[in-house]
Amino acid sequence: MKRDFNLMVAAALRNELGQSRRSIKTVMNWTGASERTAKNWLSGSCGPTGHHLVELAKHSDEVFDLFLVLSGRRPMITSMSLVRLRAHLAATIERLDRQIV
Numbered sequence: 001m002k003r004d005f006n007l008m009v010a011a012a013l014r015n016e017l018g019q020s021r022r023s024i025k026t027v028m029n030w031t032g033a034s035e036r037t038a039k040n041w042l043s044g045s046c047g048p049t050g051h052h053l054v055e056l057a058k059h060s061d062e063v064f065d066l067f068l069v070l071s072g073r074r075p076m077i078t079s080m081s082l083v084r085l086r087a088h089l090a091a092t093i094e095r096l097d098r099q100i101v
Contacts, residue, residue, distance in 0.1 A: 002047070005070070009053075010044030012062035017042075030059040 017023035019042070027038040031052045040046035041056075048056055057064040061084065 003044075006041075006047035007044040008066055008070075009047050009056070009063060010042055012066045013042055013056070013060065016060050016062040027056070031055040 013023070013027065017026055023042060024035060024038045027033065027041060028035060031038070031048070032055070033041075033048075033052055037046070037052075041048055047053075053063075053067070057067050
């Protein structure tokens with residue numbers, strides 16, 4: 001189970017950030033973790049715990065959604081997705097309005 005968790009977190013991070021040097025730096029900035037730790041999380045050889053997991057979930061929608069699924073809170077994903085969609089739509093409408101004027 002722990003190995004599966006590590007791989008799922010790694011997949012979530014890579015899905016959101018990609019597999020570049022920048023993704024390692026981003027994870028380090030989000031969590032305060034070392035470069036080696038960030039690399040281990042992105043490779044799936046280790047997984048975040050405690051406050052590092054909280055920091056990742058705070059910054060990464062993918063990790064947050066994974067956390068909800070693993071904690072049995074799947075229905076919240078739909079409502080959270082709708083909140084993000086609504087915010088995205090509002091920002092898009094605002095950009096369109098600025099272009100029209």
